[in-house]
Amino acid sequence: MNQQAQNPITAQKYTLELLRPYRRHLLYGLTSLIIVDIADIMPPIIIKTAIDAIEHGNEMRTVAYCGLALLLTAAVQATFRFFWRQFFLGTSHKSVYDLRKALFSHLLKLPFHYFSRTRTGDIMSRLTNDIQEIRFMLGIGILVALDASFYFMTIPFIMIWLSPKLTLITLLPFLMMPVMVVLVKNAIHNRSRDVQARLSDLSSKAEENLSGIRVIKGFHTEDSEISRFSSCGRAFVRDKIRLANVEAFFHPALDLVIAAGMVVLLYFGGNMVIAGTITLGSFMAFEAYMLKLSWPMMAVGWIINLYQRSMASMERCLQILREPVARSPIDSGQTTQDRESSDKGEAPVGYDIELDNLCFTYPDATQPALRNISFKLPEGRTLGITGPVGCGKSTLLRLLMKMFAPDSGHIMIGGRDSRDIDLNELRQLFSYVPQETFLFSETIRENVLFACSDKTREEAAEAYAQRAGLADDIKEFPGRLETMLGERGVNLSGGQKQRVSLARALAAERPILVLDDCTSAVDTETEQRILSSLQKQVRKQTCIIVSHRMVSLQNADLILYLDSGEVVEAGSHEELLQRGGRYARAWERQRIKAQLEEGS
């Protein structure tokens, strides 16, 4: 977290940073805005001139000019109104594009534990709702703020020019407006909060009811539930009406303030026209300007509100950007890339894996997850890991793949300490089939070739799919390999997903293949077929298989039985059976279970 101190960029500053590349566009936008607003404040004066001319009589030429002038200002206004939206709103979309890009590329660099402690929903809400809020501010917010300021800086002066006395009298009620907006907005805010709370009561009541529907039906208490839900609903309606009590009056009340100004204008202005202090045209122009001034008055509150919300949103986005990225001892993107490519050309230097007294405790845990793990796995051999739930199997894999760093002890790969291997380089060594299958909503081919270095080879995907035991399944899909997965395509069964995940790992063609309990959703027979095909084809590949199904491990060169983070037994299948320890007992239990499942 000390990164935070070094990186004290504020939400406001970052907002400016976001806008900086588009400052020229904003300048054009501002220019358009000024032209539009100038064109917009002209018509009342033109109409005033026209009316005054009509009043004097026989000045039809002036009236006609006025008509022309109206059209002209409208044409100018229309043209630049088009540009101001283009520039301001366009910029907001471009800036948000940049922000999204920055956030996503930063997320990609964050370490594993960030994602294990942060909910996807939380990240998503920042990437969707908060970004939306920021875009609002950058687009329509800036536009309205500039627009309103221009009106404030011009219209009162025009009115004073027309008649200082009348300006003073008519604008007095207007001053109530911002005060009213702030006060009422507060009341509205509080009451909306209550409404939100009732709404969330209502939806949790519904959720609770629906999750417990079997109990409710079981006890036949549907009617009580309906009446309880209904009373939640009534509470919601009651608060909603409380909100309506304020909200319903708010906008009409603003209109009323404007109307008060108008009534005052009609009386005093009318008297002044009669007295000859001002012309009828000025009187009309006054009316028009008051109307024009009313909306920036209302906008002030809205802008302040939007600004505060968007800065809070920006802050939430910045929290992601401030997260320190995954550390990498050799911190140079370019050279890493170079080494990778040169590595591929050479024959493998050796991928023997050796663990020496490895210990690890999760950041918030009290109990260590792994204790003094040591073993040697020569290149090309297969390691099996088993043990009860929570014994540290997956943790061991995470450490191997450097998702976490060990507290003490060493992981040596090819004779090098994994601490000294660049993160990127290290990850190029592993093909991983995770326990919880995760596939992308893309085609099967794209999923299989996810990490394949040569994506152009058409037949490659099919070959890997076949090796993963997917051939038969694929024949049944409408688009074969081009079938989309997920909601907009087919939904695969658990076993099919795991096989796609396996094909993906095979296609990555890395020296070490890691299978994390990956065939749990596949029946034993299919699993055996897949494993034996792996055994044949990847003789040179080092394999680490984690499974609680022991038949999967029987052919491994070395099997570790873990419990509570410690290696309890180690050896080959035969050795462990002979020993008659926990492995042997577990093996026996699984044998019985298999018999039960087969049916007696």
Place this chain on the structure above:
Amino acid sequence: MEDYFNEDDIKAPMWDTGLVRRMLPYLRNWRPHFLLSVLLVLAGTAVQISLPLLLGRAVDLGIKIRNFELLWHYVMLYAVGHASFFVILAARNWLLQYTGQQILHELRTHLFSHIQKLPISFFDRTPVGRLVTRITNDVATMAELFSAALINVSGDICVLIGIGLMMLTLHWKLGLAALLASPLLYYVVWILKGKMRDTFRHARARLAMLNASLAENVSGMSVIHVFSQEAAREAKFDEMNTSLREAELTSVFYNSFFSPVVTIFSAITLAIVTTYGGWLVSTGEISIGLLITFIAYTQAFFDPVRQISEQISVFQSAMASAERVFGLLDEAPEPDLESGREFTGLNNEIEFRNLNFSYNSDKQVLKDLSFTIKKGERIAVVGHTGAGKTTLAALLKRFYDYQDGQILIDGVDLREFSRSSLRRRIGLIQQDVNIFSGTILDNIFLAEGSFDKNKLDSIILELQMEILIDKLPQGIETQIFERGSNISAGQRQLIAFSRALATDPEILILDEATSSVDSETESIIQRSVQQLTSSRTSLIIAHRLSTIRNCSRILVLHNGRLVEQGSHEELLKQKGHYQKLYELQFAEGDKE
């Protein structure tokens, strides 16, 4: 994962008469309110139209003629007009909110009640989250159609027509000149709005896709990391992000035309009115006051255009939501729960006779199952996962009806009894306890008004609950937090047991949890199960050796068939299926 991609909303029509007709019954109770709203809309329109007229009169009769008294008179009228407009508008807004919320409430309660009546099989296939969305968001969006959109749009249309008619009445030539441009305006706006909507939807679809992909990338981050595919993913994301930006910019482009178009048309109209009207004034055909009225009308004429075009998307989402809500209301409910004979008690025995059952046609869950339970007997059912144990309980409570064979209660087919009486008198204790918000007491007596002090005392006595209750801050009246986070596992179990006892069950079904529990809870369960089942006919879906040992008979199910039955010792001697199960599930050894 949340649903970021909702195609219905993007493709829904603006108006669907069939759907709207289905909504009408919900308005029936609120006819006077709607009538009043319509009256208020009309009154508001009338006032709004009369204000410019008053202004014009004030100029003509007050200012021009220098009549202070008349001017004062019109100022007062003008003030009254504005004040009444305020009252009407506020009343209309309030009434709309009020009526809208009441309708929403009725609709929501109706939907909720309907959901309560749906069969269990419906809940088997529908995720809870989706139903919650229907009850909260969709219903609200749908109700918005009545409360805001419909009335506001009709109000705007009234203003448009009113102003048009007024101008024509006041001076038909000038009125006609003022209205000259509006048909063209509407045509252009219509075309433009279509284009705007299309590009907007396109952008929204892109955004939804981008968000879906983002969510996927975030949840699959470890896969991306492990395969070091950051760069490829970033490129792919950038592609989507760029296409979103382009779609948004296109949408902005078409959007940018809208306000210039309205500006141009209002300026043309204003120019026509000013010059032609000015000429008319100079020829003495109309007064200056009337011209001012006309100018005010022209200015007011263009607001509704904007308003109406903004309501279109509200209509659209309302239609999409209505479609989903009615889809849910069309789900067939369970048959009448009360119909059939009342189940009052068991005299003799329950017999399962050649029972066959499947949830859906492809997999038979129970096969030719026959056995009898005598009154007062305590029976354990054991079997491997998926053997059909839990199905037995669901069938006894008539959550599902069997297709073939019979369950007979004292010789009468179970299907002849009413579902409600069976559900009340057959207590089912599930050990993943569903805790509802409210007090402990509420959770024991689930049905409203079913609280009975004597019964509570006897339950407390029977389950020896005093000690546990005393531990809680407010005793039995303690509020339970969401999902029961402030009570212990043992207390939860006790709630489940006492909940079942509160309905005086004639037959008890216990579905024991498979998971292991702490020793305190274990002892509570053992004691309570023993106590509860000693005097009642009970069927225990057992996972605990202690429970099984206390049962007079054990039924061993395998793949939906009854393969063995007898006492624990007898079955062990047979060295058959039970013995294997026993070794696997109950014998000491490694827990998996």
